[in-house]
Amino acid sequence: xxxxxxxxxxxxxxxxxxxxxxxxxxxxxxxxxxxxxxxxxxxxxxxxxxxxxxxxxxxxxxxxxxxxxxxxxxxxxxxxxxxxxxxxxxxxxxxxxxxxxxxxxxxxxxxxxxxxxxxxxxxxxxxxxxxxxxxxxxxxxxxxxxxxxxxxxxxxxxxxxxxxxxxxxxxxxxxxxxxxxxxxxxxxxxxxxxxxxxxxxxxxxxxxxxxxxxxxxxxxxxxxxxxxxxxxxxxxxxxxxxxxxxxxxxxxxxxxxxxxxxxxxxxxxxxxxxxxxxxxxxxxxxxxxxxxxxxxxxxxxxxxxx
Numbered sequence: 001x002x003x004x005x006x007x008x009x010x011x012x013x014x015x016x017x018x019x020x021x022x023x024x025x026x027x028x029x030x031x032x033x034x035x036x037x038x039x040x041x042x043x044x045x046x047x048x049x050x051x052x053x054x055x056x057x058x059x060x061x062x063x064x065x066x067x068x069x070x071x072x073x074x075x076x077x078x079x080x081x082x083x084x085x086x087x088x089x090x091x092x093x094x095x096x097x098x099x100x101x102x103x104x105x106x107x108x109x110x111x112x113x114x115x116x117x118x119x120x121x122x123x124x125x126x127x128x129x130x131x132x133x134x135x136x137x138x139x140x141x142x143x144x145x146x147x148x149x150x151x152x153x154x155x156x157x158x159x160x161x162x163x164x165x166x167x168x169x170x171x172x173x174x175x176x177x178x179x180x181x182x183x184x185x186x187x188x189x190x191x192x193x194x195x196x197x198x199x200x201x202x203x204x205x206x207x208x209x210x211x212x213x214x215x216x217x218x219x220x221x222x223x224x225x226x227x228x229x230x231x232x233x234x235x236x237x238x239x240x241x242x243x244x245x246x247x248x249x250x251x252x253x254x255x256x257x258x259x260x261x262x263x264x265x266x267x268x269x270x271x272x273x274x275x276x277x278x279x280x281x282x283x284x285x286x287x288x289x290x291x292x293x294x295x296x297x298x299x300x301x302x303x304x305x306x
Contacts, residue, residue, distance in 0.1 A: 003172035005139045007131075007267050007293045010171070014045050014300050020070070021299040024049045024086040024095035026103050027079055029056040033101040034063070035288040036295055041067050045299055049095050051086040053078045056102075079103045083111035087119055090277050096302045099280040099295060112272075112279060119275040125149075125159035128281075129167060130253075130270040131297055132260050137224060142168055142176075143245040146253035147281070148272065154196045157246065158203065163273035164244045165209050167301055178209075179223035179242040180216025181252070185234065187217065193248035213237040220245060220256065261290070269293035271301065278302050 004010050023046050028037060040046040047070035050060040054075055064071045074089075076082035083103060089095045098119065100108050112119045113126065120126055128147035131140050144160045145152065152160060161178060168176040180197040187194045194217050204214040215238040222228045226240025247253035260266040268290045272279035278298035282291040 001172045003139070007133045007140070007269060007296070010140075010269075010293070010300060011043060011045070011296050014296055015043060020045060020047045021097055021302055022047055022049065022095045023097045023099050023295065023299075024051060024089045025099045025101050026083050026086045026108055027052050027056065028063070028101040029059055030102040032282075032286075032288045032291050033099075034059060036099075036292045037063055037071075038066075039288075039292050040295060041070055045296065046097075047071070049074060049086070049089055051076060051082045051089070052101075053082050080107055080111070083108045084114075084117070087111045087114075087117065090119060091117070095277070097278045097280065097295070097298045098275075099298070100282060105281055108281065112275065119277060119279065121276060124274045125156050126272060126274045127156070127160045127163060128270060129160075129164050129273050130257055130268060131293075132257075132264075132269075133267040134260060135265055139243070140171065141224070141245065142243060143247060143253060143256065145247065145250060146257040147250070147270070147283075150250045152193070152196075152248075154199055157196055157200055158208065159274060161200065161209050161212075161214075161244075161246060164246075165212055167273070167297075168243050169210075170300055173243055175211045175213055176243045177238045177241055178204075178212055178214040178244045178246060179218055179220075179238050180214065181220055181223065181245050181247050182217030183219055185216075185218050185222070185232065191248070215239070216246075267293060269297040271298045273301075 028050050049072050051074040052060045060073045064073045076085050090098050128145045131142050165176045197216050215236040223242040229239035261268050278301045280294045280298045
């Protein structure tokens with residue numbers, strides 16, 4: 001498979017496969033979600049099951065009338081019931097992807113994480129992966145976790161890396177290059193995540209993540225800038241060429257996400273991983289483009305590798 005280096009290429013790759021993914025959207029009652037639905041229909045990459053509360057049926061019915069072959073509407077008494085119904089549609093195999101509209105993330109996640117009826121398998125680890133197209137970087141950059149796990153445990157790191165590496169392979173990376181992010185290159189017991197990094201590299205050497213290159217601790221600049229690595233005397237396939245960055249905590253990853261989008265002029269996409277099906281939970285402040293690319297990413301994640 002050709003390496004996907006841009007989000008536009010991501011859209012084109014999905015279109016070329018000629019498969020519309022079925023997306024259950026919870027409360028599609030805001031302009032950005034409406035934009036994503038209309039654009040996805042125009043690009044012929046998805047069909048939609050719109051699940052909304054009784055007070056907001058007008059937009060859903062309008063979208064159905066405009067594209068009756070590819071839009072179905074389901075009514076629920078309120079937002080919580082809409083979330084539960086959308087999750088049920090995914091569990092029944094009637095939808096491939098779950099997407100958040102105008103509903104609080106906490107309300108949606110209650111339905112996603114509910115035992116017996118949710119989307120997280122027993123023993124599963126819910127995480128978040130972001131993908132950034134940065135003008136000054138030569139390819140798409142994946143990173144975790146900017147939204148879900150405050151301070152990853154070793155097992156959470158393992159699950160996060162597995163999911164991110166699997167998604168990276170779907171975009172054409174045979175051997176994803178994974179940087180374990182810290183403020184320096186030194187392992188220090190004052191920073192317990194650096195001790196986990198040592199364990200993660202050992203697990204990688206034993207094949208825990210498939211064919212990957214993994215290195216760290218290292219800072220974000222060293223991971224993405226070869227010159228910085230040369231100055232520091234670091235030689236690694238990861239240095240200056242990272243595909244995936246694993247952050248030590250949600251504060252650093254979230255700050256990186258917001259900084260890239262605000263000051264770095266980056267286009268962003270993101271989704272939840274670890275669930276039975278991809279879940280798109282965009283931030284309220286995300287642009288319409290970001291929400292669209294997030295859905296495209298989820299659609300590709302739900303397909304088999306070519």
